[in-house]
Amino acid sequence: MNGINRLDIKQLRVLSSLLELQNLSQVARKMGLTQQAISEQLRKLRDLFEDPLFIRQGNSMVATPKAQGLRDPVNQILKQLTSLLEPEQFSPQTYKGVFTISATDYATQALLPQLFNITRREAPGLKLIVRDFASDNVNQLITAGELDLLISFPEFIPDNLAYVTLFEEQHLCITGIDNNIYTEPLSLAQFAQHAQLVVSPSRANLRGSHDQWFESQGLKRNIVMSVPSFSAVPDILHTTDMLAFYPARLLPNSKVKQLKIAAQPPTFKVIAAWHLRTNNSPIHKWLIAQLQNL
Numbered sequence: 001m002n003g004i005n006r007l008d009i010k011q012l013r014v015l016s017s018l019l020e021l022q023n024l025s026q027v028a029r030k031m032g033l034t035q036q037a038i039s040e041q042l043r044k045l046r047d048l049f050e051d052p053l054f055i056r057q058g059n060s061m062v063a064t065p066k067a068q069g070l071r072d073p074v075n076q077i078l079k080q081l082t083s084l085l086e087p088e089q090f091s092p093q094t095y096k097g098v099f100t101i102s103a104t105d106y107a108t109q110a111l112l113p114q115l116f117n118i119t120r121r122e123a124p125g126l127k128l129i130v131r132d133f134a135s136d137n138v139n140q141l142i143t144a145g146e147l148d149l150l151i152s153f154p155e156f157i158p159d160n161l162a163y164v165t166l167f168e169e170q171h172l173c174i175t176g177i178d179n180n181i182y183t184e185p186l187s188l189a190q191f192a193q194h195a196q197l198v199v200s201p202s203r204a205n206l207r208g209s210h211d212q213w214f215e216s217q218g219l220k221r222n223i224v225m226s227v228p229s230f231s232a233v234p235d236i237l238h239t240t241d242m243l244a245f246y247p248a249r250l251l252p253n254s255k256v257k258q259l260k261i262a263a264q265p266p267t268f269k270v271i272a273a274w275h276l277r278t279n280n281s282p283i284h285k286w287l288i289a290q291l292q293n294l
């Protein structure tokens with residue numbers, strides 16, 4: 001039987017995914033199949049190409065030279081097949097679909113209201129679902145296709161995802177609007193000594209993102225409270241004497257005011273990330289472009 005008659009798209013996808021991930025269980029999760037089904041497809045590929053293709057080494061599947069030589073042709077074939085199903089032209093006005101974004105508490109406040117204003121005006125057929133950002137399982141969710149786009153900070157994004165930096169953000173020192181016990185500008189030592197509130201969205205602890213910066217200058221912060229979201233900070237500071245670092249894009253806020261300090265902490269990046277399989281998705285490209293222009 002002619003070899004081409006025994007080759008199907010699923011086998012090419014298995015081969016491409018194995019070349020990318022080098023792990024049977026990861027490929028099975030990515031494709032929504034059982035590991036047994038992936039093993040069966042690999043058996044057929046080995047028979048078709050008359051080559052082992054992958055050799056097990058611990059938990060990894062190491063590609064043979066034959067498999068490595070198939071990488072570019074197979075990926076090119078899959079890319080061409082994918083392009084057959086993509087619309088020739090993309091128009092936000094006529095697009096209809098559902099798009100799921102996983103966003104941090106910060107991004108939900110700083111970016112999404114403006115983004116939704118644009119989508120309602122320019123892409124009325126686009127329906128958006130926003131989910132809380134959960135760093136522990138975000139890779140599994142985006143690989144499974146349950147998420148389309150992530151908006152977060154680089155340290156929370158898996159290395160295997162594509163991403164773009166939207167902008168750099170600056171933390172500013174703030175306190176309650178009626179708090180007048182501080183003399184400006186505060187030295188870093190004075191700031192470190194005062195009671196502080198930090199936002200810790202991924203781990204419930206008394207650690208802040210700028211702790212290492214203070215420690216590099218021989219200072220230890222007096223962190224007395226931690227909350228999981230930025231939205232809670234103004235209400236808490238409004239009723240206490242605490243200080244906090246707060247993103248500039250979330251200011252002004254009527255319940256807090258900025259305090260001048262001797263030196264500003266390092267800036268931090270806000271990024272949008274997506275799975276490599278959606279690199280050429282028109283709706284991804286359009287939404288990311290809108291985010292970059294905010």
